Amino acid sequence: LLQLYGPLNFLGFVYREIKNSLADMEKMFGLMARNAEIKDSDNAKTVNLDNASVEFSNVDFAYDSNRPILHGISFQIPAGKTVAVVGSSGAGKSTLSRLLYRFYDVNQGAIRINGHDVRELAQSNLRAQIGIVPQDTVLFNDTIYYNIAYGKPSASREEVIEAAKSAHIYDFIMQLPDGFDTTVGERGLKLSGGEKQRVAIARTVLKNPPILIFDEATSALDSQTEKAIQAELKAISANRTTLVVAHRLSTISDADEILVMQHGQIVERGTHRQLLAAAGVYAQMWALQLHDEGEPQAI
Ligand code: ATP
Numbered sequence: 001l002l003q004l005y006g007p008l009n010f011l012g013f014v015y016r017e018i019k020n021s022l023a024d025m026e027k028m029f030g031l032m033a034r035n036a037e038i039k040d041s042d043n044a045k046t047v048n049l050d051n052a053s054v055e056f057s058n059v060d061f062a063y064d065s066n067r068p069i070l071h072g073i074s075f076q077i078p079a080g081k082t083v084a085v086v087g088s089s090g091a092g093k094s095t096l097s098r099l100l101y102r103f104y105d106v107n108q109g110a111i112r113i114n115g116h117d118v119r120e121l122a123q124s125n126l127r128a129q130i131g132i133v134p135q136d137t138v139l140f141n142d143t144i145y146y147n148i149a150y151g152k153p154s155a156s157r158e159e160v161i162e163a164a165k166s167a168h169i170y171d172f173i174m175q176l177p178d179g180f181d182t183t184v185g186e187r188g189l190k191l192s193g194g195e196k197q198r199v200a201i202a203r204t205v206l207k208n209p210p211i212l213i214f215d216e217a218t219s220a221l222d223s224q225t226e227k228a229i230q231a232e233l234k235a236i237s238a239n240r241t242t243l244v245v246a247h248r249l250s251t252i253s254d255a256d257e258i259l260v261m262q263h264g265q266i267v268e269r270g271t272h273r274q275l276l277a278a279a280g281v282y283a284q285m286w287a288l289q290l291h292d293e294g295e296p297q298a299i
Contacts, residue, residue, distance in 0.1 A: 038102060044122040049129040051079040052113050052210045052241045054100065060108035061092075061099060069095055070264045073109070075257070077241050084244040084252035086285065087261030093245045094135075097213045100243060101130055113211070130211045131204035131240075133233070137196040141187045144173055144199070145180035151203030159206060167202035167232055169195065193217055194225035201232050212242040216251060226251070249282075249289050258282065 054077040061070040070092050077083045085093045098104055099111060102118050111118045118126055131151075139147050149160050160180070164170040172195065176182040182189055184199075191199065197217065204212065214233055230251050237244075246252040253272040260268040260275070260282045268280050275282035 038105060038123065040122050041120060043120075044125075045116065045120050046122050046125040047114070047116055049113050049116075049126075050210050052129070053077065053079045054211065054241055054243070055112045056096070056099075056109070057112065058109035059099065059106045059111065061095060061104065061106050063095075063104070068264065070099075073264075073266060075259055075266065075269070077243060078256075079241055080239045081256040082237055082242040082244060082252075083257045083259060084246050084255035085259045085261060086246050086249060086252065086282070087259075091261040092264045093261055094215055097132070097215055097243055097245055100211075100213060101132065102126055128207075129209050130213060131207050131209035133197065133200045133204055133212070133214045135215045135217050136193075137200040139185040139191065139196060139199065141185035142183065143178075143181050144176070144184050144189075147184060147199050148202045148206065151206035152208075155206050160202075163202040163205040166205050166235070167198045168228060169198040169202055172198075192225075194222075194229060197229055198232070201229070201236060205236055210240060212237050212240045213245075214242065215245045216247050249286050260285075 056073050056075050059070055059073040060068065061073075062068045073096070075083060085096060087093055099106060100118070102111075102121075102123060105119060113121075113126075140150070145160060148163055149155050151163070152159070155163075161170065164173055164180075173180055173182070176189065184191055214237070226248075234254075244252055244255060252258060256271070257269060258272060258275060259266050260280075262281065268275060268278065268282050270278065276286060
């Protein structure tokens with residue numbers, strides 16, 4: 001029996017490892033809400049999407065046919081520009097980013113990148129060229145090095161270090177007992193919301209995609225971290241075609257265009273200044289947010 005102990009113990013270890021990896025995968029796919037019905041067309045194209053200009057053209061969408069979510073959504077993000085979406089909870093903001101990444105297909109209308117309907121592109125080709133900094137970054141139960149390198153598995157150590165530096169998480173990592181080899185995630189060191197977002201930013205820097213989706217965390221980070229993350233995002237979104245789903249208006253006041261959504265429709269659009277001057281929904285939201293934050297800001 002004693003002879004069996006070693007192998008059985010090892011099998012137990014393997015089982016636990018596999019179970020944990022599966023839990024990671026489930027979490028990842030659950031979060032990403034991957035839809036098995038999305039398939040590549042027989043003649044799916046592989047194209048380079050550098051200098052991507054994104055267009056939503058009269059898009060309607062419902063997760064369930066009896067509950068329409070988006071209606072008649074049209075907007076463009078010219079190459080290298082930033083469009084931000086704001087609106088009340090459940091208005092359909094994050095749904096726009098899921099459709100751009102093609103987790104789901106639109107019911108009406110089309111989403112085009114440089115004129116290519118996303119349904120005509122190979123999914124792997126489309127997704128390789130879009131970087132997502134999600135609301136809540138999933139960390140693998142692995143080293144922080146692995147978690148950053150995940151953005152580009154072929155990356156050299158120097159590239160990973162550079163990415164960590166540009167996401168301003170390098171100094172934090174160097175303070176950890178095992179540096180880049182420190183295990184993070186459920187079974188390792190728990191990272192704060194701001195640190196996790198920085199890991200996501202570092203991944204995206206490594207991936208170096210022409211299109212960027214930033215889904216701002218609903219829960220506020222402390223204001224210093226918030227400002228730092230904004231500055232980092234601003235740096236990586238420069239020259240990339242960027243869609244920002246925003247929960248705090250203060251973070252997107254310099255976007256090239258802001259879309260205000262209500263009940264699945266765009267009800268106002270313009271720059272921050274234009275929207276304030278229009279004295280409509282956005283101006284009201286801005287006034288409310290200033291009031292809630294209790295600190296008047298320069299406009
Ligand atoms: P928030 O600001 O709270 O993040 P949001 O504007 O981003 O909200 P979405 O996440 O786009 O809102 O959701 C829009 C609507 O679609 C909501 O009513 C939501 O309940 C519904 N919805 C979101 N995901 C799914 C899904 N996977 N299946 C069915 N309905 C969904």
